[in-house]
Each structure stands twice: as structure tokens, then as C-alpha cells.
Amino acid sequence: MSYCDTCLVRNSAICAALDSNEIEALNSIGRRRHLEPGESLVWEGDQSVLVANVIEGMLKLTTGTEDGREQIVGVVYPADFIGRPFGATTSHSITALTSAHVCVFGRADFDRFAAEHPALEHKLLTRTLEELDRTRKWMLLLSRKTAEEKVATFLLEMAERLANTACEHSDGKNSAGHFELPFTRQQIGDILGLTIETVSRQMTQLRRDGIIDLPTRREVTIRDHGALEAIAG
Amino acid sequence: MSYCDTCLVRNSAICAALDSNEIEALNSIGRRRHLEPGESLVWEGDQSVLVANVIEGMLKLTTGTEDGREQIVGVVYPADFIGRPFGATTSHSITALTSAHVCVFGRADFDRFAAEHPALEHKLLTRTLEELDRTRKWMLLLSRKTAEEKVATFLLEMAERLANTACEHSDGKNSAGHFELPFTRQQIGDILGLTIETVSRQMTQLRRDGIIDLPTRREVTIRDHGALEAIAG
DNA sequence: CGCTCTGTTGAGAAGACTCAATGCCTGTGG
């Protein structure tokens, strides 16, 4: 009996490119692993020894300077693929933001398996291309947008991301204009390339302007979506 | 007679994954094209109708805000692959920085060809993964490094890039510590997320400190490589 | 109830930007 039969992301992860026999074969080289919030799966600069599918939870990809400045270079969600196949080292750390479940493969095993299954590689390629598009779009934000624009852009993106998941879970928390932030202010700062104080100030300003509301620290209500988009630029 | 027989990048572009029959087939769907400096091959937001290999010259990938702020999200060199296969739209413009030759394919033709040649897709995948690594590393620079660190990092990277090409061309211009900048100050600013004035000031400061020399506007000599690395962080 | 962790707010400093003036090449035409 394969883990995959009950896998939540069976049909949306890269595994969707495989038939049931192939899934069985992939399953035999993988294993499930649980991560506590804050626990890391790989560290920046490490030998790339493992790759994984995210089954549940959220993880951050980070890189940093020697003197401790950190930048989040990506956030991954269920069904996303993580790790660096076909390469010697990992260019970023991977750390759980929430409690998370991943499906881990030894990199060498995975590389070998992928080489024999072009459909899997194709899926991996299209995902990598999409990720590259997203990353490049983020570069513009990091380098050219003001703090106000960054925070507005971030809130819009979170609203969109979480509106999708709301449909699945139907927990009522995340509707069109209201959602629960899955990040601390520090993490938002690390994503946007700002300090925690600047993030806080911009959020307060948007609340004062009546564009958003902050019922609690972790909740956000978008009161004027158009205005937020205008600010995001 | 195939163009490919005389292609300068035949063995380093993704074409290297193909045997001579396959190259012939790929050649039949591609054509050469010349670009003048400043001429664009694709525009941000366009339908993705073509992809290409760079044969000669340098091109920039850019994205921008509505109000005209621009960010260079990548620079490509001979043998690099450009364009967005397997996707509807292009997330960035591609513009020649120098006079350039590219080998262009219709995207639909290329997608079809790639689907039938897993070795080509594999090569494309590894390249895309490398590009993603580079791009993420650049995010840290854009968001967390100071102007001084940015310029130092840029000069080191250029020195390394151009040292490699020096071996091929042996024109004597680009040795370990000396090279000719292929960018204007404005372009350097667009790459580093700085204004032209800030770039200029940082370069001047590095010259005053005796770390680099600037014999002409376009030439750079690195006098103290270690110091430059220390500054780059 | 007090402790800790996270977030908010304020004051001042520092870095980068804007605007403006000047300098230096290159190429063109007299």
C-alpha cells in the first residue's frame, strides 16, 4: 500500500505526470517527513542531498549575507516542489513556517528516476519556468518599489493566494476581502526587503487611510481593493 | 547545408544535447536573426510567440512599472537560451545591448520539438534551474545590500564573466584584473537597482580608495581583489 | 499576575535619490 494513494497533493504535485505504476516506483524511493515550525530541511550552501514535494504547510526559501541579513527568496505551498535536482549545492535554506509534511527523495535517486521519466521532467521544467517568472517579477518589487508599494503589493498577493485556499477549506476565515496572515511582521519584512518597523508603519498608515483594517495582528480586511491596487503600482 | 555546422555555440547551447540528425531537424524550424543594439526581440506582456538561442552578443531581460521605472532581471550571453517556452505570455522584454545574432524558433514549433526530445528538455531544465539560482542570489543583493556592496559585487561578477570570454577571444582586453565594461552607467544602475549618480559615486569612491582604477569610462582595473571581495560582503 | 514574545510608535541618523551644473569624449560639419 502506497502512501501516495492517500496523498493530498497526488493530482496537483509533479506526481500528476505519472501513472499508477510509476507512482509506485517513485513512492518506493521516497519517504514522508514532518517538520515543526522553524525546523529546516536544507541549509544554504549544503551539498544538495535531497529534494521533496510539499504535502502540507508552508515553507520559506532564504538566503543571507555573512553578517546576518536575511532575504526570503520564495515561499512554497502544498504541491510545490523543493530542493535542487541536477546540481551539486543548494543556493538557499528551506525552513518550515508552519507545521509541515513533505515527501522526501534522495537527490541522486530522484535524478535517476527523473531521467527515466520525461513526463516528470517536463512537469518540473514548466514549474521551474513559472517560478523563474515569479521570481523576476519580485525583483522589480525589491529594487524599485517604495515601502508603501511593497506592502500594498504584498497584501494583494496574499489576498489572492488565500482566497484560493479558502474555497478548498471553507473555514470562512479567508474570503475575498478578509484573510489571516500566515506571517509574522519580521517574515513580511524579510519577504519585502524591509525592516519590521517599516512594515508596521506602512500597515498602520493604510489602516489610517481607511484602505485596510487590522482587527487583530494576524488578520487583514481589505476595505478598498481599488485604492490598494492603485498604491501597489 | 545547415547553419548549425558553422554555429559558434553549437557545442555549448542547448543544442549540444542533440545528435546531428536531430540538429538538422531543429535547424529546419529555426532561422537566424540579427539585432541592432537597442532593438527588442520580445516585449513584456506579449504573447510568447518565439524563443531563441543567443549566438553572439549580449541581451538584457527587463521588466518595469507603469510609471517607467525599469529593472534588468537578467543579462544573457552567447549560448544562453531566451524566451518563454510552454507558457502563454512573456514576463519580460528582451533587448539587445550589443549587436547580436540569435537563432529564433516559433514557440509552438519549439514546444513540439522539445516534447519529442527529452534530452533537449533536460538540458533546458538544468539551465533554467541554474538561472533560478542566479536570480535568487541577485534578490539578496537588490534588497539587502548597500550601494557600495552592490557595485563591488557587480565588478567582481563582471571580472569573472569576462575573464572567461578573454580566454576564447584572446584579444588581451580582458585579463584577470582588467576588463572593458559592456554596460553604460545607466544599465549598471538598472541591473543593481540604483540611480546612475549613485553608481558613479561608488565607482569614484572605490577608485579614490585605490581598490580599482578607471583608465577610461568603459575600462576597469581591479587593483585589490581581496578588498573588493571584502566590500562585496 | 508577571513574563515573554510580537508588534507599534517615536526621534534621530544615514543612505540613496532628485535636481542642477559641469566636464569629457565622439563624431560631424564647416
Next chain:
DNA sequence: CCACAGGCATTGAGTCTTCTCAACAGAGCG
């Protein structure tokens, strides 16, 4: 051959944004 225009680069002065440092407030928890 020289003068001059136009583009690029440098330099300076002043402003604005964001960061830093520091104090304080509020939520969650033992």
C-alpha cells in the same frame, strides 16, 4: 583641422525615505 553639438559621466547640494535605536503596548501563557 578645429569648433561645436549631443550623449554619457561626474560632482555637488539639498531632500526624502528608510533604517537604527529605544521605549512602550498588547496578547498569550505559565
